[in-house]
Amino acid sequence: MTATPNALQAGGGSVSFVASAADGSALENITWQYVPDSVGADSVPLAAARAPQSQAGAIRAEVRTALERGDVYTLRPDHELVKGRPAGGGIFFVKLPVGAGPKPLARGLLQPAAKTSRNAAAVAGSACAGSTTCTETVTQTGSMVVQATIHGQALSAMARVQVGASGPRPPIPPKVVITPAATGMLAPKGLGGDYEVLDISVVDSAGARLPGRTVTLTLKAEEGTAGHAHTGNKPPGAVDAQGEESVVTGADGWAHVMYQAPAVSGAVEVHGTSDSATAAVDTIEVGVAGLVALAPGATYTLIGWRAEHPDNHFGTPQMLADLRALADSLSLRAAVYARFPDSIRGTSRFPSVLGINDISLTLGGVFDLDLNWRPPHEDHSVGRSADLDVRRGTDDDDYAAAVQTIWEVRLHHRVGDERSSRNHLHASF
Numbered sequence: 198m199t200a201t202p203n204a205l206q207a208g209g210g211s212v213s214f215v216a217s218a219a220d221g222s223a224l225e226n227i228t229w230q231y232v233p234d235s236v237g238a239d240s241v242p243l244a245a246a247r248a249p250q251s252q253a254g255a256i257r258a259e260v261r262t263a264l265e266r267g268d269v270y271t272l273r274p275d276h277e278l279v280k281g282r283p284a285g286g287g288i289f290f291v292k293l294p295v296g297a298g299p300k301p302l303a304r305g306l307l308q309p310a311a312k313t314s315r316n317a318a319a320v321a322g323s324a325c326a327g328s329t330t331c332t333e334t335v336t337q338t339g340s341m342v343v344q345a346t347i348h349g350q351a352l353s354a355m356a357r358v359q360v361g362a363s364g365p366r367p368p369i370p371p372k373v374v375i376t377p378a379a380t381g382m383l384a385p386k387g388l389g390g391d392y393e394v395l396d397i398s399v400v401d402s403a404g405a406r407l408p409g410r411t412v413t414l415t416l417k418a419e420e421g422t423a424g425h426a427h428t429g430n431k432p433p434g435a436v437d438a439q440g441e442e443s444v445v446t447g448a449d450g451w452a453h454v455m456y457q458a459p460a461v462s463g464a465v466e467v468h469g470t471s472d473s474a475t476a477a478v479d480t481i482e483v484g485v486a487g488l489v490a491l492a493p494g495a496t497y498t499l500i501g502w503r504a505e506h507p508d509n510h511f512g513t514p515q516m517l518a519d520l521r522a523l524a525d526s527l528s529l530r531a532a533v534y535a536r537f538p539d540s541i542r543g544t545s546r547f548p549s550v551l552g553i554n555d556i557s558l559t560l561g562g563v564f565d566l567d568l569n570w571r572p573p574h575e576d577h578s579v580g581r582s583a584d585l586d587v588r589r590g591t592d593d594d595d596y597a598a599a600v601q602t603i604w605e606v607r608l609h610h611r612v613g614d615e616r617s618s619r620n621h622l623h624a625s626f
């Protein structure tokens with residue numbers, strides 16, 4: 198949705214505004230508000246709505262969600278909306294659809310609702326509610342805010358009004374736009390569905406794509422994501438088969454690059470810059486969808502917790518169901534085994550509670566035991582493998598045989614005997 202002033206006055210006067218939806222949809226429940234730049238001392242200045250740097254990630258994600266719905270958020274005509282922090286310290290006002298994505302932001306921070314009633318007193322008239330055009334008498338530099346419902350979603354747009362300024366307004370720089378060909382999560386490298394084409398363009402203030410523009414792409418993996426609490430040098434994947442980082446927009450204004458996901462899961466930022474154009478950031482989520490945490494149970498215990506990988510028991514629902522079935526069955530056998538005479542059992546171990554070590558991280562991908570983004574845990578990337586606490590030495594032979602029988606013969610999966618090298622059995626699905 199956009200709000201556009203069709204006249205800007207020097208020295209104050211009447212300013213007319215038009216609001217419209219990007220796709221021509223009808224605007225419902227429209228309200229308008231003129232918010233002067235500085236009002237009472239106890240009001241929150243709009244500058245407070247600037248994205249705090251510490252929350253830039255959250256804001257970026259939210260804006261992306263909104264933009265994917267095909268709505269255009271116009272802030273002030275002289276400050277383009279960017280993902281992340283506004284360039285040049287611009288005012289940043291976004292009202293996000295309710296229920297979209299994570300919402301770590303204080304709502305009041307980005308919605309000047311708390312002060313609008315006070316500011317309203319500074320506005321002459323508010324007779325334009327319910328219309329897609331509005332004319333206000335303004336005497337002070339400020340912003341016109343429109344709020345409307347489109348397809349049931351509350352959206353806001355803002356247009357900047359300059360009053361008393363002389364001379365032409367500065368030109369709006371072009372901006373880089375990165376459009377992923379697909380939405381949703383990319384698989385980690387090597388698992389299929391692990392790349393996507395990014396459409397790159399540089400558009401001027403009128404929205405026209407500019408040919409012959411060089412766009413430099415840089416990749417940055419967001420640290421501390423997807424269950425890797427350790428940080429440093431997280432691999433971000435690669436653009437283009439040759440690893441090229443610069444592309445030139447063609448005659449049609451488009452450049453296309455292939456983005457290859459890394460083998461490690463987590464969010465990756467694609468930054469696009471082009472001379473003086475406003476930079477773009479696109480965030481790509483990399484991971485295996487649909488993994489869930491193994492809940493605690495009576496017949497098994499979750500082991501192998503490490504601060505660097507605090508969530509190490511994620512798997513596919515079927516894998517987890519079969520692990521529970523295995524543990525239940527082992528527990529029954531343990532009760533029988535306990536009744537064997539000592540002369541038969543000897544020193545053999547047959548615990549009634551199965552120790553389940555690493556399965557997969559929250560979004561799968563490389564499970565780097567050595568914290569180096571490389572896989573010694575070859576098979577733990579898709580939530581279909583688990584390491585079981587069955588130990589080396591003959592004392593665990595009966596127990597190992599029982600696991601093997603249940604997992605392979607009854608449940609039809611595979612067991613890798615890594616007892617001598619890694620002191621566990623590797624059960625895969």
Ligand SMILES: [Zn+2]
Nearest residue numbers: 425564565568
């Ligand atoms: Zn890791």
Ligand SMILES: [Zn+2]
Nearest residue numbers: 582583584623
């Ligand atoms: Zn394993």
